[in-house]
Amino acid sequence: MSAWTLTNALGAGSAASLKNLREQRSGLRDNDFPGIDLKTAIGRVDGIEETELPRRLQQFECRNNRLAMLGLNQDDFIAQVDIARSKYGADRIGVFMGTSTSGIQEAEHAFAHFDQSNIVPVEYDYWHTHNLFSLADFVSRVLNLSGPAQVISTACSSSAKVFAAAHRHIQAGFCDAAIVGGVDSLCQMTLYGFHSLQLVSTQPCRPADAARDGISIGEAAGFALLETVEDDDDKNICLLGYGESSDAYHISSPHPEGEGARISMEQAMRMAGVSASEIDYVNLHGTATPANDASEDKAIMTCLGSDVPCSSTKGWTGHTLGAAGITEALFVCLCIENNFIPGSLNTKTIDPEIKADIVLENRPATVRKVLTNSFGFGGSNCSLLLGRQG
Amino acid sequence: MVYVNGVGLLAPGLPSWQASQTVLCDQQAWQFETLDKIPAPDILPANERRRTSAFIRMAVKVAQEALDASDQNAKNIPSVFASSCGDFDVVQSICIALSMPEKPVSPTHFHNSVHNAPAGYWSIANSSPSASTSISAAYSSFTAGLLDAVSQLRAGATHILLVASDIHSSDIYIKARAVKYPFACAILLSVGSSQDSLCELAIQPRMEKSGTTKMQHAGLEDLRLNNPSASALPLLAQISAGKKGEVLLPYQHDRVLNVAVG
Numbered sequence: 265m266s267a268w269t270l271t272n273a274l275g276a277g278s279a280a281s282l283k284n285l286r287e288q289r290s291g292l293r294d295n296d297f298p299g300i301d302l303k304t305a306i307g308r309v310d311g312i313e314e315t316e317l318p319r320r321l322q323q324f325e326c327r328n329n330r331l332a333m334l335g336l337n338q339d340d341f342i343a344q345v346d347i348a349r350s351k352y353g354a355d356r357i358g359v360f361m362g363t364s365t366s367g368i369q370e371a372e373h374a375f376a377h378f379d380q381s382n383i384v385p386v387e388y389d390y391w392h393t394h395n396l397f398s399l400a401d402f403v404s405r406v407l408n409l410s411g412p413a414q415v416i417s418t419a420c421s422s423s424a425k426v427f428a429a430a431h432r433h434i435q436a437g438f439c440d441a442a443i444v445g446g447v448d449s450l451c452q453m454t455l456y457g458f459h460s461l462q463l464v465s466t467q468p469c470r471p472a473d474a475a476r477d478g479i480s481i482g483e484a485a486g487f488a489l490l491e492t493v494e495d496d497d498d499k500n501i502c503l504l505g506y507g508e509s510s511d512a513y514h515i516s517s518p519h520p521e522g523e524g525a526r527i528s529m530e531q532a533m534r535m536a537g538v539s540a541s542e543i544d545y546v547n548l549h550g551t552a553t554p555a556n557d558a559s560e561d562k563a564i565m566t567c568l569g570s571d572v573p574c575s576s577t578k579g580w581t582g583h584t585l586g587a588a589g590i591t592e593a594l595f596v597c598l599c600i601e602n603n604f605i606p607g608s609l610n611t612k613t614i615d616p617e618i619k620a621d622i623v624l625e626n627r628p629a630t631v632r633k634v635l636t637n638s639f640g641f642g643g644s645n646c647s648l649l650l651g652r653q654g
Numbered sequence: 655m656v657y658v659n660g661v662g663l664l665a666p667g668l669p670s671w672q673a674s675q676t677v678l679c680d681q682q683a684w685q686f687e688t689l690d691k692i693p694a695p696d697i698l699p700a701n702e703r704r705r706t707s708a709f710i711r712m713a714v715k716v717a718q719e720a721l722d723a724s725d726q727n728a729k730n731i732p733s734v735f736a737s738s739c740g741d742f743d744v745v746q747s748i749c750i751a752l753s754m755p756e757k758p759v760s761p762t763h764f765h766n767s768v769h770n771a772p773a774g775y776w777s778i779a780n781s782s783p784s785a786s787t788s789i790s791a792a793y794s795s796f797t798a799g800l801l802d803a804v805s806q807l808r809a810g811a812t813h814i815l816l817v818a819s820d821i822h823s824s825d826i827y828i829k830a831r832a833v834k835y836p837f838a839c840a841i842l843l844s845v846g847s848s849q850d851s852l853c854e855l856a857i858q859p860r861m862e863k864s865g866t867t868k869m870q871h872a873g874l875e876d877l878r879l880n881n882p883s884a885s886a887l888p889l890l891a892q893i894s895a896g897k898k899g900e901v902l903l904p905y906q907h908d909r910v911l912n913v914a915v916g
Contacts, residue, residue: 355907364768364769368745368749371745371749372749372752372753374749374830375749375750375752375753376752376753378753382825382826383825383826383827383828383829383830384826384827384829384830386829386830388830389830390827390830390831391792391831395738395739395790395792396738396739396740396769396790397738397790397791397792397795398792400791401792401906404906410906410907410909412798412801412859412905412906413791413798413906414789414790414791414798414802415789415790415791416787416788416789417740417768417769417770417788417789417790418768418769418770418773418786418787418788419768419769419770425787429787429789429802429805431809432802432805432806432808432809433801433802433805435805435808435809436804436805436808436809438801438805438859452752452757453748453749453752453759453764453767456751456752456757456759456764457748457759457764457767458764459759460759460760460761460764461761461764461765508785508786508787509783509784509785510773510774510777510782510783510784510785510786511777511783512777512778512780512781512782512783513778514778515702515705515765515766515768515771515774515775515778516765523783524783527783640768640770641765641768641770641771641774642768642770642771642773642774642777642788643774643777643778644770644773644774644786644788
């Protein structure tokens with residue numbers, strides 16, 4: 265991962281995330297999102313409304329692509345992609361993006377202005393905003409890349425699975441490098457949708473807490489440039505392995521024993537040739553629903569036991585859904601580079617049923633190899649193993 | 655080189671792969687016929703069957719047809735579900751609910767609204783823990799799905815199931831999203847050949863701008879152009895013909911994917 269950037273409720277750019285992670289300051293706030301009348305906390309990103317798209321890409325105008333643009337503008341990311349483009353060629357860099365809802369807010373607006381003729385208004389540009397591929401198309405165009413592009417949309421595992429897809433496309437020779445990332449933005453569909461399933465907490469989410477009662481929803485953008493690693497590279501944080509599995513249990517509830525989660529973590533470790541004792545930290549999916557955290561804990565206990573420090577960082581950002589995989593992968597990069605393990609923010613009393621080692625306060629630590637989990641509706645699981653080589 | 659071991663198909667005038675061989679070879683015999691209501695797949699448990707939508711039923715039906723043609727167990731086969739737009743009936747229902755003052759979003763609709771819902775139902779139907787991905791690439795979704803499936807075969811999978819489906823728009827949406835017909839197909843691919851193999855495919859992304867292969871029959875060409883997943887049709891016609899040939903599938907940036915069928 266030779267360049268990366270992240271934007272979420274902690275702020276735009278990696279420095280804002282690092283500072284707030286270090287200071288244990290949450291980005292969650294009381295819901296103030298226009299059109300949503302629910303008592304809940306949200307991880308809203310400041311500055312999206314003011315962000316402008318390049319003039320040549322105005323037709324992509326929607327909240328999700330504005331968040332993508334805000335994210336791409338941070339950490340000199342575009343300049344670093346420019347260097348990679350001159351090295352590999354525009355058509356040899358693939359673009360793999362995760363999102364769950366893309367620019368669906370445009371459809372929400374279109375239906376709010378539904379007239380008597382019973383057709384959506386002509387101003388609504390479905391293909392450039394609401395269609396899932398809009399995100400990968402927009403990012404490709406901003407970065408002037410023309411390699412293979414796809415959007416993965418597997419709910420909350422989307423932007424973890426982009427790493428696996430990108431790696432395989434490079435391995436197959438379809439591209440030489442890849443931009444992986446994910447963007448999901450707040451909208452009525454996800455807030456009212458999760459609310460209809462009674463999965464949204466009225467308070468900031470409390471992962472692994474005995475009193476946890478649901479998720480807080482957030483929005484985020486994250487991007488990374490993946491290049492093939494040199495054998496002696498000890499500078500960059502690398503994708504060492506990944507695992508993907510299906511629960512085959514239920515569309516909107518996790519497998520109670522965490523079977524799919526166990527399989528994806530074990531696959532990632534096997535691919536990396538890393539044993540359980542070498543894992544320094546696990547960034548949990550940790551959504552703070554009663555079912556998710558219990559099921560993930562069983563999977564952790566089966567394949568890693570109770571000695572590996574674990575935490576969920578959703579208390580900082582909320583659950584950023586299709587952007588959760590990349591956001592948390594990049595949090596892991598911050599932890600590896602800055603030698604600390606983040607605590608599980610907002611968690612006060614650990615559920616006695618949860619047996620894994622849940623870290624409550626940030627602690628200094630040498631962090632070399634980390635698992636990060638992302639599990640989604642439809643029973644879609646993905647675990648990434650990130651770290652230094654050797 | 656990869657091998658095709660089974661195909662599933664469902665579209666107007668193309669009621670299944672098996673029943674469409676004649677019209678795919680002699681396209682003049684094709685006639686438009688509205689799709690019958692698809693029964694809920696009996697491979698699903700009753701409680702899951704009840705929740706399936708037309709979009710999910712279409713995807714599961716073609717996946718099943720492709721698998722049935724081979725002696726493979728679906729449980730062990732990873733899958734790629736490609737769809738430009740996902741379950742648009744469900745998306746539209748949710749948007750209508752959100753336009754009402756009480757915003758009465760149906761929990762079942764929301765649960766089915768994820769792009770990977772067909773993949774989720776398919777994994778439940780087969781008790782399959784195998785990896786599955788669900789992708790979109792607008793009008794190049796089928797091609798991106800094929801490329802993804804081949805990348806997985808090159809990365810070590812022995813078999814992979816590719817499913818591509820898109821559902822047509824309602825009158826409300828037809829101008830904004832001009833998808834006029836439903837279409838679903840599935841292809842079971844493998845690294846090695848077997849007695850099930852229908853043909854082999856060699857794929858090559860082509861960097862120059864180029865036209866795509868068209869259908870000969872005006873009606874089938876209309877179908878191809880008016881459903882993103884139906885861009886698979888020329889490839890299916892070539893497989894059905896049982897002879898060597900090249901098909902150019904639409905890819906991004908006005909480029910094509912060259913598929914040599916042999």
